[in-house]
Amino acid sequence: MSDNILQVRDLCMSFFNKHGELPAVNHVSFDVERGKTLGIVGESGCGKSMTSLCVMGLYPQPQGKIVGGSILFQGRDMTKLPPRELHKIRGKGMAMIFQEPMTSLNPVLTIGDQIMETIRLHEHVSRQEAKRRAMEMIAMVGIPMPEKIFASCPHQLSGGMRQRAMIAMALSCDPELLICDEPTTALDVTVQSQILSLINRLKAQTGTSVMLITHDMGVINEMADTVIVMYAGQIVEQAATADLFAHPTHPYTSGLIQSIPPLNREVEELNVIPGSVPMLYELPKGCLFAPRCPYATARCAAERPDIVTASEGHQVRCFRCMPGWEGQ
Amino acid sequence: MSRYLLGRVFQAVGVILAISLITFFILNVIPGDPVQLMMGEFATPEAIAQVRAQMGLDQPIYKQYFGWLGNMLRGDFGVSYFQHRPVLDMLLNSFGYTARLAVFAYVLALVFGLVFGILAAVFHNKFLDRLLMTLSIAGVSAPNFWVAIILQIYFGLTLKWFPISGAKAFNYYVLPAVALGTRYAASISRITRTSMLEVTKQDYMRTASAKGVHGWMLVMKHAFRNALIPVVTVAGTDLGNILTGSMLIETVFTIDGIGKLMVDAINQRDLPLVQGGVMYIAVICVVIYLLVDILYAVIDPRIRLGGGAEG
Structure with missing residues (x-):
């Protein structure tokens, strides 16, 4: 077997409400290699966060339900494990950091308490030992004065410090997989790059694999080894990062890359992709991206394309990459 | 602090x-x-x-x-115009009855209110939640003198389990405490449930789950403590209300508490007694709100430690 820490195969998660079944995650397959970073990119509402919550088993229940596929983590299918086993894996096998460091820490517990809680939950160590390790973690994520921060409450820290504390908490039990859901979106740009390089440094130091969810192509370029681009719950393109930026093949990926503001020249107007991600209850009949696609044809409006291999390690869900496309 | x-x-x-x-x-x-x-x-x-x-x-x-x-x-509240006894003595005497009744009723209200509220939130939208919330609506809506009379008829007259009037011993307080505590139990359970459900939606609850925290530890350590602020507000107000005496319950069960004393004093224009009584009620309320404020600070470090690096 390959050295994949996580294998997601054909994952389908749907919400069930008055509109019927709404596919939020639609036949998604990907691997996370040991020690590597997988980036998941897409606009708000494209299913990237839901995918990561499915992996953790934390998707909203009972409205949401995994209706198909498998999530193999260290060879065990997360979708079939009993809750008891899931509790053991969360925080220990895989850990997660979230977008909003402001609201993601419990306001009534000190930072130290919250880090120690994770350690004490998963490893049978004494209070002193847990405290020692918590301090070590706080120092490791580059927080000055660990003793002071240990006893502080979240509201006394800045956003960047809180996100560092979140990372310390997430890494406190040496997880094999760290899921970062928009870890820097709520932070200032300078703090953002500090946090990203911290994640990279810790990844190298601990050998943990990273699943990084973001809407920022710049962050992807900096961090990811491989990328999946998601749109309306589907993967539309999947490739190694360098390959993806050199040869963006799906029109949506090209659109995302073109909408990065260039730094070296002035622009009159930013490139934008017209329209927005469709609501799950009004998905188009054909290709999900067709209504916003500059290359859309009659076929795109009528049928949904399958995902196909465009070149070695590069997969695209677009009719233009299929044999028989005449460039209509 | x-x-x-x-x-x-x-x-x-x-x-x-x-x-x-x-x-x-x-x-x-x-x-x-x-x-x-x-x-x-x-x-x-x-x-x-x-x-x-x-x-x-x-x-x-x-x-x-x-x-x-x-x-x-100096501790001199004056002398009652009509009974010619020191107001302070009369207040303290009545306070004894009211306080005993209040403690029993309040303990009932807190225990049942918190337990029912937490259970309803944990089993949100399930049968237990609906059952408890139906009961709580009944509890909030039923006038307490009516509850008192029903209890007197059923447990006092029919089953003869408890005496129905007076305040001579512990068992005399059972029915009045239940009658008085019911509404407060109901209101505490409703606010506990609402507050718990609000907290359950917060990001830090998801963080806790992502760490592997689950079950009652998630409910009590992470949710309940955050849900407490509104509960303490309501429970504090309730304690104030209970301690200042329930005129109706004290009348129905013939208990010579503060409520009954005040009503009689007002009817007779017994000014020193009314003034003393109002001051008693004011002090009780102010002290309880002070305790509530202190409790806020104990529960929530944001209040205890002030602003900090918000934003």
Whole structure:
């Protein structure tokens, strides 16, 4: 077997409400290699966060339900494990950091308490030992004065410090997989790059694999080894990062890359992709991206394309990459 | 923390002084002459004037106020016009009954309110939640004197488990405590449930789950403590209400508590007793709100430690 820490195969998660079944995650397959970073990119509402919550088993229940596929983590299918086993894996096998460091820490517990809680939950160590390790973690994520921060409450820290504390908490039990859901979106740009390089440094130091969810192509370029681009719950393109930026093949990926503001020249107007991600209850009949696609044809409006291999390690869900496309 | 505390204590003293001022002047301007009432219809104007002078009621009103305030600070609340006993003795005597009833009722209200509220939130939208919330609506809506009478009829007269009037021993308090506590239990359970459900939606609950926290630890350590602030507010107000006496319950069960004492005093225009009673109620309320404020700070470090690096 390959050295994949996580294998997601054909994952389908749907919400069930008055509109019927709404596919939020639609036949998604990907691997996370040991020690590597997988980036998941897409606009708000494209299913990237839901995918990561499915992996953790934390998707909203009972409205949401995994209706198909498998999530193999260290060879065990997360979708079939009993809750008891899931509790053991969360925080220990895989850990997660979230977008909003402001609201993601419990306001009534000190930072130290919250880090120690994770350690004490998963490893049978004494209070002193847990405290020692918590301090070590706080120092490791580059927080000055660990003793002071240990006893502080979240509201006394800045956003960047809180996100560092979140990372310390997430890494406190040496997880094999760290899921970062928009870890820097709520932070200032300078703090953002500090946090990203911290994640990279810790990844190298601990050998943990990273699943990084973001809407920022710049962050992807900096961090990811491989990328999946998601749109309306589907993967539309999947490739190694360098390959993806050199040869963006799906029109949506090209659109995302073109909408990065260039730094070296002035622009009159930013490139934008017209329209927005469709609501799950009004998905188009054909290709999900067709209504916003500059290359859309009659076929795109009528049928949904399958995902196909465009070149070695590069997969695209677009009719233009299929044999028989005449460039209509 | 100590600055927060000191500020609250100063506020509390200010509020009590303000209430004493308002009470004194309002009671002195409302119609109804206590001396006239006390002496009966056939008293001569001379006799009335004499009694008035004896009681200090002919003095200018601000002098009367400061005299009253000064005496009160020395523990002298004056003497009841009608029963000719020191007001403080009468208040303390009634307070004993009210306090015992209040403690039983409040413990019932807290235990059932919190447990039911937490259970309803944990089993949100399930049968248990619906059952408990239906009960709580009934509990909030049922007038407590009606609950009292139903309890008297069923557990007192039919089953003969508990006495239905008086306050001679512990078992005398069971029915009144249940009748009085029901509404508070219901309101505490509703606010607990609402607050818990609100907290469950917060990001930090997801973080806790992502760490592997689950079950009752998630509910009690992460959710309940965050849900407590609104619960403490309601439970504190409730404690104030219970301790200031329930006129209806005390009347129905013939318990000589503060509520009953006050109603009688107001009907008779027994000014010293009414003033003393109002001051008692004011002090109880202010002290309880002070305790509630202190509890907030104990529960929530954001209040205890002030702003910090928000934003």
